Amino acid sequence: xxxxxxxxxxxxxxxxxxxxxxxxxxxxxxxxxxxxxxxxxxxxxxxxxxxxxxxxxxxxxxxxxxxxxxxxxxxxxxxxxxxxxxxxxxxxxxxxxxxxxxxxxxxxxxxxxxxxxxxxxxxxxxxxxxxxxxxxxxxxxxxxxxxxxxxxxxxxxxxxxxxxxxxxxxxxxxxxxxxxxxxxxxxxxxxxxxxxxxxxxxxxxxxxxxxxxxxxxxxxxxxxxxxxxxxxxxxxxxxxxxxxxxxxxxxxxxxxxxxxxxxxxxxxxxxxxxxxxxxxxxxxxxxxxxxxxxxxxxxxxxxxxxxxxxxxxxxxxxxxxxxxxxxxxxxxxxxxxxxxxxxxxxxxxxxxxxxxxxxxxxxxxxxxxxxxxxxxxxxxxxxxxxxxxxxxxxxxxxxxxxxxxxxxxxxxxxxxxxxxxxxxxxxxxxxxxxxxxxxxxxxxxxxxxxxxxxxxxxxxxxxxxxxxxxxxxxxxxxxxxxxxxx
Amino acid sequence: xxxxxxxxxxxxxxxxxxxxxxxxxxxxxxxxxxxxxxxxxxxxxxxxxxxxxxxxxxxxxxxxxxxxxxxxxxxxxxxxxxxxxxxxxxxxxxxxxxxxxxxxxxxxxxxxxxxxxxxxxxxxxxxxxxxxxxxxxxxxxxxxxxxxxxxxxxxxxxxxxxxxxxxxxxxxxxxxxxxxxxxxxxxxxxxxxxxxxxxxxxxxxxxxxxxxxxxxxxxxxxxxxxxxxxxxxxxxxxxxxxxxxxxxxxxxxxxxxxxxxxxxxxxxxxxxxxxxxxxxxxxxxxxxxxxxxxxxxxxxxxxxxxxxxxxxxxxxxxxxxxxxxxxxxxxxxxxxxxxxxxxxxxxxxxxxxxxxxxxxxxxxxxxxxxxxxxxxxxxxxxxxxxxxxxxxxxxxxxxxxxxxxxxxxxxxxxxxxxxxxxxxxxxxxxxxxxxxxxxxxxxxxxxxxxxxxxxxxxxxxxxxxxxxxxxxxxxxx
Numbered sequence: 001x002x003x004x005x006x007x008x009x010x011x012x013x014x015x016x017x018x019x020x021x022x023x024x025x026x027x028x029x030x031x032x033x034x035x036x037x038x039x040x041x042x043x044x045x046x047x048x049x050x051x052x053x054x055x056x057x058x059x060x061x062x063x064x065x066x067x068x069x070x071x072x073x074x075x076x077x078x079x080x081x082x083x084x085x086x087x088x089x090x091x092x093x094x095x096x097x098x099x100x101x102x103x104x105x106x107x108x109x110x111x112x113x114x115x116x117x118x119x120x121x122x123x124x125x126x127x128x129x130x131x132x133x134x135x136x137x138x139x140x141x142x143x144x145x146x147x148x149x150x151x152x153x154x155x156x157x158x159x160x161x162x163x164x165x166x167x168x169x170x171x172x173x174x175x176x177x178x179x180x181x182x183x184x185x186x187x188x189x190x191x192x193x194x195x196x197x198x199x200x201x202x203x204x205x206x207x208x209x210x211x212x213x214x215x216x217x218x219x220x221x222x223x224x225x226x227x228x229x230x231x232x233x234x235x236x237x238x239x240x241x242x243x244x245x246x247x248x249x250x251x252x253x254x255x256x257x258x259x260x261x262x263x264x265x266x267x268x269x270x271x272x273x274x275x276x277x278x279x280x281x282x283x284x285x286x287x288x289x290x291x292x293x294x295x296x297x298x299x300x301x302x303x304x305x306x307x308x309x310x311x312x313x314x315x316x317x318x319x320x321x322x323x324x325x326x327x328x329x330x331x332x333x334x335x336x337x338x339x340x341x342x343x344x345x346x347x348x349x350x351x352x353x354x355x356x357x358x359x360x361x362x363x364x365x366x367x368x369x370x371x372x373x374x375x376x377x378x379x380x381x382x383x384x385x386x387x388x389x390x391x392x393x394x395x396x397x398x399x400x401x402x403x404x405x406x407x408x409x410x411x412x413x414x415x416x417x418x419x420x421x422x423x424x425x426x427x428x429x430x431x432x433x434x435x436x437x438x439x440x441x442x443x444x445x446x447x448x449x450x451x452x453x454x455x456x457x458x459x460x461x462x463x464x465x466x467x468x469x470x471x472x473x474x475x476x477x478x479x480x481x482x483x484x485x486x
Numbered sequence: 487x488x489x490x491x492x493x494x495x496x497x498x499x500x501x502x503x504x505x506x507x508x509x510x511x512x513x514x515x516x517x518x519x520x521x522x523x524x525x526x527x528x529x530x531x532x533x534x535x536x537x538x539x540x541x542x543x544x545x546x547x548x549x550x551x552x553x554x555x556x557x558x559x560x561x562x563x564x565x566x567x568x569x570x571x572x573x574x575x576x577x578x579x580x581x582x583x584x585x586x587x588x589x590x591x592x593x594x595x596x597x598x599x600x601x602x603x604x605x606x607x608x609x610x611x612x613x614x615x616x617x618x619x620x621x622x623x624x625x626x627x628x629x630x631x632x633x634x635x636x637x638x639x640x641x642x643x644x645x646x647x648x649x650x651x652x653x654x655x656x657x658x659x660x661x662x663x664x665x666x667x668x669x670x671x672x673x674x675x676x677x678x679x680x681x682x683x684x685x686x687x688x689x690x691x692x693x694x695x696x697x698x699x700x701x702x703x704x705x706x707x708x709x710x711x712x713x714x715x716x717x718x719x720x721x722x723x724x725x726x727x728x729x730x731x732x733x734x735x736x737x738x739x740x741x742x743x744x745x746x747x748x749x750x751x752x753x754x755x756x757x758x759x760x761x762x763x764x765x766x767x768x769x770x771x772x773x774x775x776x777x778x779x780x781x782x783x784x785x786x787x788x789x790x791x792x793x794x795x796x797x798x799x800x801x802x803x804x805x806x807x808x809x810x811x812x813x814x815x816x817x818x819x820x821x822x823x824x825x826x827x828x829x830x831x832x833x834x835x836x837x838x839x840x841x842x843x844x845x846x847x848x849x850x851x852x853x854x855x856x857x858x859x860x861x862x863x864x865x866x867x868x869x870x871x872x873x874x875x876x877x878x879x880x881x882x883x884x885x886x887x888x889x890x891x892x893x894x895x896x897x898x899x900x901x902x903x904x905x906x907x908x909x910x911x912x913x914x915x916x917x918x919x920x921x922x923x924x925x926x927x928x929x930x931x932x933x934x935x936x937x938x939x940x941x942x943x944x945x946x947x948x949x950x951x952x953x954x955x956x957x958x959x960x961x962x963x
Contacts, residue, residue, distance in 0.1 A: 081532075082532075083530075083531065083532045091531065096531060099531065101525070101530060102525055102530070103525050200532075200534060201533070201534050202532040202533075204531040204532045205531075205762075207761075208761035236534060236536060237534050238534065238536050238537070238763050238764055239761075239762065239763075315758060316761055318756075319564050319566050319576050319756070322566060322568065322574065322575035323573060323574045325568065325575060327570050327573075327627065328528060328529065339570060363756065366566070366756035366757075366758050367754055367756060368754045368756070371756075371757075371758070375758055
């Protein structure tokens with residue numbers, strides 16, 4: 001048997017049920033791994049060894065009692081923006097640095113009910129605003145493939161933890177690419193489900209109309225298992241869609257022969273990175289060998305995606321983050337005279353520069369006299385992008401493109417150049433704008449040995465198409481099996 | 487120059503739902519501070535709102551009663567401003583697309599019917615309360631009221647006098663209370679109103695610059711505040727000044743309004759559609775269900791009471807509250823003489839009720855008890871005068887009228903022999919007065935009757951006494 005931390009969730013589930021190991025042993029193995037690597041990776045904001053071992057012991061009792069669910073006893077890392085009852089949930093920010101929610105997010109509840117073992121909270125860009133996990137108040141996370149590089153963001157901790165085998169699987173959240181980008185940069189698999197598929201209740205909001213929780217794992221089989229657990233209607237989230245979901249593991253072996261993938265010309269005309277171009281070309285070959293046809297198609301309003309995103313997301317954020325005022329919870333400035341002063345000092349101290357930038361952008365865009373020119377127009381662009389995708393899906397089962405225009409970049413390379421940083425999300429943002437599901441899978445490596453991710457985009461609630469295509473790809477390739485030397 | 491005031495009103499009414507607008511916390515009034523709260527109404531990170539369907543139903547009912555068009559799709563919007571009693575620092579409200587629009591209300595004011603347009607009716611959530619510490623430089627926040635559903639009713643600027651404004655508010659409150667969607671309590675703040683006031687030269691149609699007046703917590707104060715504000719604006723123009731757009735606060739102790747914030751200081755609320763709540767669809771089925779549940783409204787009921795023979799004024803008083811009207815109707819069912827029941831309720835009943843803060847739910851007398859009392863008068867068991875004594879006793883003790891009449895021996899004396907004897911005794915004892923009467927001072931007839939009533943402790947049948955006394959006096963002439 002390989003080392004426990006090397007195994008995927010589906011492999012571990014098999015040996016747990018057969019009694020070859022216990023959840024406590026697996027958890028110990030992961031905790032040891034965390035101990036060994038955290039200094040160089042810094043994937044976690046909080047590691048909770050004691051509660052993790054308690055949860056593992058409970059999982060072992062469930063297994064012994066024959067009450068095991070498919071993921072019972074599997075250790076998982078949770079992005080630091082999902083509320084875990086009575087445990088620090090800081091959203092990567094000083095302003096929530098001491099905040100312990102009095103309730104569990106719906107997804108956390110689901111994991112707990114399934115007997116999963118929560119190892120701790122994974123690092124992230126502050127309030128999920130960033131593409132590099134450098135804006136975290138707790139310091140950056142490093143890319144396990146090259147610790148000089150960023151892991152992508154904002155769910156950089158979640159992706160790095162899985163890549164470094166400091167967690168078997170993890171949860172991230174994706175507002176403009178925050179699951180898919182770090183998954184691509186860290187060489188792991190991640191999916192942003194359809195908006196409304198996974199409950200947002202208990203997810204600290206960044207941009208409510210775009211945020212969506214999703215899993216990150218080492219292969220698509222684990223993704224399927226987690227989707228089974230996460231997808232489902234939640235009456236506590238009005239944007240959660242009441243519908244039935246298939247068993248996502250049922251399509252893992254299903255043939256993809258005769259399926260069609262669309263190639264948006266607007267995406268490919270932007271590609272100027274040789275490594276990425278080569279990876280995409282190789283992947284196309286692999287898919288073609290599987291019997292998949294490719295069609296060129298056009299998403300004409302894609303070019304406005306980033307511009308519209310940086311109106312809508314900051315607008316919502318400026319309102320969502322208004323509650324962090326020092327009155328009720330979280331950080332409060334020590335020095336102030338009067339309520340306005342308390343608000344100002346608390347927020348000046350509590351938020352980092354990127355969060356402040358987006359709050360100001362959003363406040364401006366919603367201001368009287370500018371609202372129509374910015375917010376309303378951006379909302380219209382959003383509708384156009386959604387319609388572009390709808391039309392595109394008339395000629396294909398899914399859309400194929402890279403996840404990012406380049407592999408991971410160096411720490412501090414773009415942190416002072418927000419425009420360059422924002423452009424990292426050029427391929428992922430339109431998917432959030434349209435509320436579509438998008439999967440990032442490992443597609444190869446750059447000449448420097450950095451992972452390069454592919455992206456598959458499906459129509460609303462067609463996650464199973466993404467699982468089916470990704471599983472077929474991973475049957476034919478071994479990029480997802482490669483692990484960084486740590 | 488003669489000026490014409492232009493008044494529009496914004497009313498906020500707390501809806502009588504059991505739970506809050508977007509979470510399941512209770513709306514009970516008077517609980518310990520911050521006990522009716524949960525992570526959602528406390529504005530914790532990550533929480534989401536889910537609309538209370540009851541609040542929507544109540545709003546639709548009100549909108550129908552105000553003759554509004556119900557929008558099949560409306561939207562919740564966020565109204566952004568910072569205040570410690572607003573935990574999210576935004577209020578969930580409606581802006582561009584309210585639940586209902588384009589309604590009207592006919593109100594009777596100064597003897598005529600006036601139609602006031604309703605611009606819009608929308609739903610929103612209430613804020614909490616700040617309690618300022620008198621001894622230390624701190625304020626306390628109580629979030630019990632945070633998230634309680636409100637309906638906001640905005641009128642067209644179609645009222646021309648403070649009295650019309652007050653009549654409009656009374657009509658609106660009466661409807662809300664009839665629908666049982668709001669308790670209408672102005673002192674406790676479950677029915678609040680702000681006014682937009684401007685003036686313009688009489689005969690012109692353009693609107694003048696308006697001031698918004700806040701902090702009027704009774705119908706009387708609304709009238710006082712509006713009178714003052716109209717005067718102030720007229721004086722300002724007469725002195726060559728200009729009206730500025732601003733928000734003014736009414737001070738009940740001085741009866742005046744004073745500036746609170748100018749147009750420049752006005753908040754930019756940065757309204758935008760709330761992304762946490764889907765566009766609100768009000769299905770035609772829901773509207774029809776609410777329409778079928780609408781009770782008879784005050785105006786219709788008043789008209790029906792007038793048809794029963796009740797004077798218009800009395801009908802207005804009796805229909806001001808649904809409970810009072812119901813009491814009247816139940817009594818009439820048992821004692822089918824609407825006029826008599828109405829007379830009784832308008833006089834004795836209202837007098838006693840006033841002492842009890844005019845709340846009929848506290849009334850210890852039931853419709854059947856009142857009906858029984860009226861029957862006792864009608865069949866001559868007791869006199870109308872004695873009935874008043876009996877009613878006071880009923881109100882005080884809650885006892886049946888028959889019981890009180892029996893216990894206190896109040897049955898009317900209609901025995902001719904007994905009354906004749908009493909009359910003779912009175913005449914015998916007042917020979918001087920009899921002589922005066924017989925010499926032409928017939929005015930003192932009442933004195934003799936009064937003496938008989940006194941002698942019989944008021945139980946004598948007054949009609950009989952009158953006729954017997956007349957007979958007896960004739961005999962002595």
